[in-house]
Amino acid sequence: MRTGIATVCLSGTLKEKMQACAIAGFDGIEIFEQDLVTSPLSPENVRTMAADLGLGLDLYQPFRDFDGVTPDLLKANLRRAEAKFKLMSRLGMDTILVCTNVATATIDDDGLRASQLSELAELAGDHGVKVAYEALAWGKYVNDYEHAYRLVEMVDHPNLGTCLDSFHILSRDWDTAPIEKIDAEKIFFVQVADAPKLSMDVLSWSRHYRVFPGEGQFELAKFMGHVVRAGYTGPVSLEVFNDVFRQSDVDRTAVDAMRSLIWLEEQSANWLAAGPEGAASSGAASRRRYPMELATLPKVSEPAGFNFAEVKADDTVQLEKLLGQLGFAFEGRHRTKDVQLWTMGQARVIINEQAASHAEPAIAALGFDVASPVIASARAQQLKAPVVARRVQADEEVFQGIAAPDSTEIFLCQGSPDGTAAWTHEFGEGLERTGQAQNAVIDHVNLAQPWQHFDEAVLFYTSALALEPQPFAEVPSPSGLVRSQVMQTSDAAVRLVLNLAPAQQAAVQGTQTVRKTYQEHIAFAVDDLVATARAAQDRGLEFLQIPANYYEDLDARFDLEPGFLATLKELNLLYDRDADGEFLHFYTATVGSVFFEMVERRGNYDGYGAPNAPVRHAVQYDSLHRT
């Protein structure tokens, strides 16, 4: 699959954009006209630079408001088009995007449109240019890709074809199956964009909220499947107007974009291999070959669970104290590194003492149990995840590590049927346990995402770790709404919560270095939360103090048994209930940017106590502002 991207997706100057696209590995780019018009580079410079960078200049775009106009306007439009065709010749480009008219069309007549497009195609032919005619979702008279293609068929000129754009097609819920009926020779270009499902006017939706494939909710693999089945072999190019990407670091965004195409390519191949839509998968279908070659990735299944979580600090005393009070056992220090292992049942927490001087405690790494760390790592690297190196000595387990968009280190670990981890033998003597060992697992981890990398993170965990994005939530906090995106495995053994904190909380310095001032946490699930809380209380744990008003409201809502309510209140436990079950949880005080949560899931409760999140935020805000 030939990969492309429109320069309008990225921030910076044309030169910066081109360099970033080359580094990210794109085969070609679409030059968005405004980027050229505002550039000090001459067309000849751009052509040379593209050649030097190994970038094809695949599409010049957009040419607007051509057809369905009065004769006077047609003349002016042809003059304007010829100027662009001459410019393209200087750029060494041969394909231009012409969108259906949104502003100046006054005559709704396919015959007239076809005749005007025919004039344009003829002129284009004189300059060796191919015109890709695209239906905009909000085109005045032509807003449907099948209509645009009918016009192309009517004109029947070698220099006129169509451009298919997933946004314009899927935003209008047009059926994508008829794409297969389009003559592949007449598909001059294919643009892809994803988007969250929003109910707003389609123009605003398109101009601000498009995202890269895998970051939204469109059925892009199916769209691409039909395109491939049609026999198309040209570029598959991203055209994403997004307010955040326009502001973000150009190199980062280009890599995110490339990742989305690599992932889409695999998903499209999977969709095709599953056989014709609606029909059962058949050997014949999956073996069928199409002109477009779709590269595949190393396969990965979703992780079986968390292997460990790692917290890093310069001064680890407070972390050790908190874990001890929660009931974790100190299992010893690593034989060659300055790290400690603390466990509670299958929940393993590593305290890393190798932090920078004065670094406050923060979540540094997460380990996931996968079937094959090497395959998972190969996949992640093909998806352009940056590799994280860890020093290892002989006999020590080699961790396959990659960096997540928020710079958390993600380690791909060898899972085991019984949930144990082989590397724990690398740790020395710990302290003897006092009392009964509680069973526990890591229930979920909550990571704060910088606003520039939120969508990127969704794609990262989707593509590299096979986590599934769940419906999106928003939680009020005293300093603004917190956007919350749960990513999880189908069996919910791994639950990762990505939080986008309000600006006041997430102070960002520049575009590269991100200071995490927003609090993050690790939650552990136990069988008996009340017993765990009581034991922690006996060990002197500092609980997050829940206001008395909360318990009155809880009682009003749930009509709880008075003794149970008294226990919740006494131990600062929070409570939620839904049709599937109950949820009990409590939080510790925060050290640095980290706190811990203990939870108990009763029945089939699948949430996170969302109604309680505002209480947690308010109390944390209050304690932050009091100190």
Place this chain on the structure above:
Amino acid sequence: MRTGIATVCLSGTLKEKMQACAIAGFDGIEIFEQDLVTSPLSPENVRTMAADLGLGLDLYQPFRDFDGVTPDLLKANLRRAEAKFKLMSRLGMDTILVCTNVATATIDDDGLRASQLSELAELAGDHGVKVAYEALAWGKYVNDYEHAYRLVEMVDHPNLGTCLDSFHILSRDWDTAPIEKIDAEKIFFVQVADAPKLSMDVLSWSRHYRVFPGEGQFELAKFMGHVVRAGYTGPVSLEVFNDVFRQSDVDRTAVDAMRSLIWLEEQSANWLAAGPEGAASSGAASRRRYPMELATLPKVSEPAGFNFAEVKADDTVQLEKLLGQLGFAFEGRHRTKDVQLWTMGQARVIINEQAASHAEPAIAALGFDVASPVIASARAQQLKAPVVARRVQADEEVFQGIAAPDSTEIFLCQGSPDGTAAWTHEFGEGLERTGQAQNAVIDHVNLAQPWQHFDEAVLFYTSALALEPQPFAEVPSPSGLVRSQVMQTSDAAVRLVLNLAPAQQAAVQGTQTVRKTYQEHIAFAVDDLVATARAAQDRGLEFLQIPANYYEDLDARFDLEPGFLATLKELNLLYDRDADGEFLHFYTATVGSVFFEMVERRGNYDGYGAPNAPVRHAVQYDSLHRT
């Protein structure tokens, strides 16, 4: 008019919110339930604190999903309601908001709803509580205020009335005239919110994009006029869910909110004074008195023009050089202050040398010609604009100054019929003019707004200076989209452009201090731009260098006369044309955060060369990144 605000409008804890509301001067507040539930303050504490702060506790809200339910759910809902009624008694509150059911209603039957609401009213009566029943715009069965009121009439219980919320009514385009038919005794509460006209689902619109009155596009004066005519005398309270306000400094937002109500009160009085809707204004109508008393403000008409613009710097050499090259004449230094006066016709620029050490050049103040500076200042102060003090000596003109939300100082100056300014005599000897004095005026000023204060600024200039917001634009720049809001007088003698720069450009430190890294500018209009540019070129002015590609595109779009195009290109002039006329302009290089623009308007061209703005941004970005 009794003023109120819901705590959900503001950031912070309940305590912080209450204090901010008291300081801003609200009569009362609505307690948003979540703010109480998450607060460490007991209900009794809240009651005492409100009394100490002189704040009425006017509404407890919201109570959701009560009516249209099964008998079992009704029982649970009544139990839940009684717990809240008891809580309200501890808070000393007597009115609760009950919204129409959105989630749990399963029976669409007015008889059943009335009977369930009747039970609620009876229970409320036992606790001395009044229930204000409000139709949510997305209520499952009841989403229209007239429907909600019909239910109130059916129940006919002294403890059941209705709450009117402008958002729920205007977002659905319900006719507001029938408000007058509602029995005033049955209107228990009125909530107001403004909003920009957006085409999106009404729930998202409501939860994220509400703004304070005067910051959106709803016809609120008319809504309030009908409420006043109905005979309502209770609180008029803001309920504004806004993503930005939730993140902003609580004290600032509370003042912005209060300003919006003061302004709305005046607008409502004006609407009523204009007489019955549709009918000609009649003496009888304007003299008619209503039970609600509406305070008025000192009247102000729109300013006649800019009086001056002031730039401030530690080192003013570069500013002086730029102005001199543009053709400004140095008119001398002030006799008592370290400021210089530069003029070009009626365009007056003050260079203030009293900036902090190492402060880069920045726009510091704007003077506006008004009919009466004292009246305008009194109005601004009643609208809670902070006063700016200026040292004056005997015989010097006393400037009435206020601070705009972005901290630009706004001076209200005595206009004169011939456009001169009396204070210029306070300046000493300048340099002798070389050559013919060009006529010029300040055409527009472009100010960067911090993202937290953009809506606040719109209301500030609307209410204090009588500028009218124009339709909103968005301009692409290499570091993101720039939101651009023109505020102008009806004759366009004053044009102020408020730009909301992307995050990367507008680095914000904390919530109070704002560093202006985004560029701002002052534009001067001349009669002959080509001559001005040529003279400036001769004086060695450093023009913003416009790329050659721009001129090719210009030619493609406008088919310009070759000689004219060559002149534009030679002088780095930009060009635009529309049905009303033509626009020529050029920019200087930037010093500090300031640059200048010279424009020539031909015919009735009324814009700002918007198609050229991306070029300007790109070239400025490029030069910033090259240095």
